[in-house]
Amino acid sequence: MEFQWVIVGAGFSGCVLAERLATQLDQKVLVIEKRDHIGGNAYDCHDEHGVLIHKYGPHLFHTNSKKVWEYLSQFTEWTRYQHRVLAMIEGKGVPVPFNLNSLHTLFPAHYATHIEEKLILTYGLGKKIPILEMLKSTDEDLKHLAEYIYQKVFYGYTLKQWGMKPEELDSSVTARVPIYISKDDRYFQDQYQGVPNLGYHALFKKMLAHPNIKILMKTDFHEVKNSIHYSKLIYTGPIDAFFDYKYGKLPYRSLKFTPYHFTDRNSYQDAAQVNYPNEYDFTRITEYKKLTQQKVPGTTIILEEASSYVPGENEPYYPVPRKENNVLYQKYKRDVEQLENHWFVGRLADYKYYNMDQVVARALHLFEKEIIKDIS
Incomplete structure (x- = not known):
């Protein structure tokens, strides 16, 4: 040829x-x-x-x-399609990237409002702050929040996804999912999405x-x-x-996918993607009808688990x-x-x-x- x-x-x-x-x-x-x-x-x-x-x-x-x-x-x-993701934190579905809505979902109203005001004053409304940067804060309240987010949102997920701690990776990885000082809980803010x-x-x-x-x-x-x-x-x-x-x-990192189909329900979870940073071995569950907006009976979910790449064994x-x-x-x-x-x-x-x-x-x-x- x-x-x-x-x-x-x-x-x-x-x-x-x-x-x-x-x-x-x-x-x-x-x-x-x-x-x-x-x-x-x-x-x-x-x-x-x-x-x-x-x-x-x-x-x-x-x-x-x-x-x-x-x-x-x-x-x-x-x-x-505007993608929204929840992370299961202390039994609650919390919007990620972590934002002001996440703050009010997890904490009492008076505390959340106090921290929200500090975040806006310190970083500015609409700013995206990498977790490793916020961990350097000298403000006691913000430092405590950053440590909480690091442990509950970033640490476990990164360990499962990459097989290492967040600080062991290039900072560009954690910067992909920053803390967003906003009530916009979309996963992406790009002009064109679908x-x-x-x-x-x-x-x-x-x-x-x-x-x-x-x-x-x-x-x-x-x-x-x-x-x-x-x-x-x-x-x-x-x-x-x-x-x-x-x-x-x-x-390289590889992935394993495990599908499940349910004939007795048309919806499985509250968002198309739900992350599990702390529980189970898998990292996330995706319900595809919520992405494609397809109208068919039943629903299919896929559990995703990360692993090391081994040539000839996985992708x-x-x-x-x-x-x-x-x-x-x-x-x-x-x-x-x-x-x-x-x-x-x-x-x-x-x-x-x-x-x-x-x-x-x-x-x-x-x-x-x-x-x-x-x-x-």
């Missing part, structure tokens, strides 16, 4: 670049995907009960980039529906690379796997942001820079904890600033 381009991986990065190469440059593209479906971890499907689920955990699209939103809107209409109204799989199918694009699924690139002739390669998988782990294995989901891991990644990146006509992009290839919109923006930037320039 001979192609102008081979793209390894049919997640967001691979699909965006395949679409751009095919439609904008009239290039012949082969997309190689080891799974039996396109869409990577954003893949969704109907379970045996007809409920549309996200197979690899909830994917809520949100962005402040009009460019990214308009690009994807070529391939889908959107179900407008889920594809026919699902992510339909979005990806439309994105790849071009005669210049061929898809080879259930295929490991490493097993077929010597039998495929191509001019240029885009790789979206784990960067260490590409180089056969020559410097050692980069750590890599999250790079582990730590200084020593970045040092190892840089060794592989230097090897990438020595390759001609090779581009590495995406959460696993860049070893970056991207959101979906960041993945799309990164792929579009690569196409516009490097690939077009290289071809011309």
Whole structure:
């Protein structure tokens, strides 16, 4: 087989670049995907009960980039959805990120009002404060609140999700779920939010529906690379796997999903996502009908449990942001820079904890600033 381009991986990065190469440059593209479906971890499907689920955990699209939103809107209409998350704390469903509503849910009114006034005076209304920053407060009340939030909201969840304490990770991880000095209890405040109204799989199918694009699924690139002739390669998988782990294995976190369906009820919990930072081994329960707003009898929930990634046994989901891991990644990146006509992009290839919109923006930037320039 001979192609102008081979793209390894049919997640967001691979699909965006395949679409751009095919439609904008009239290039012949082969997309190689080891799974039996396109869409990577954003893949969704109907379970045996007809409920549309996200197979690899909830994917809520949100962005402040009009460019990214308009690009994807070529391939889908959107179900407008504002994500709200509860965390079970002392038997109560408490909004997270922790905000002023959370404060009043957990504490007596007079105390909550007193602390609210201090938070606004100290940090300002509408500000987002990382927990590790608030822990440095010299105010006795705020210090006590920060310690409470750290123990009840962050510590247990982070330990389960990442296998380490919050302060052992790069500060960018805890900054993703800050303390929000506001009564806006949405999980995201981005301008554009939603889920594809026919699902992510339909979005990806439309994105790849071009005669210049061929898809080879259930295929490991490493097993077929010597039998495929191509001019240029885009790789979206784990960067260490590409180089056969020559410097050692980069750590990733993996996930295990356990579904349950209920025929005797149409609702299971008060929010689409409920986190369990302190109880049980799993981290969260997602009820998918509340995300998609699908109208079918019964309801499906999925319990999510994190674990270490073991190549060949499970899937890599999250790079582990730590200084020593970045040092190892840089060794592989230097090897990438020595390759001609090779581009590495995406959460696993860049070893970056991207959101979906960041993945799309990164792929579009690569196409516009490097690939077009290289071809011309």
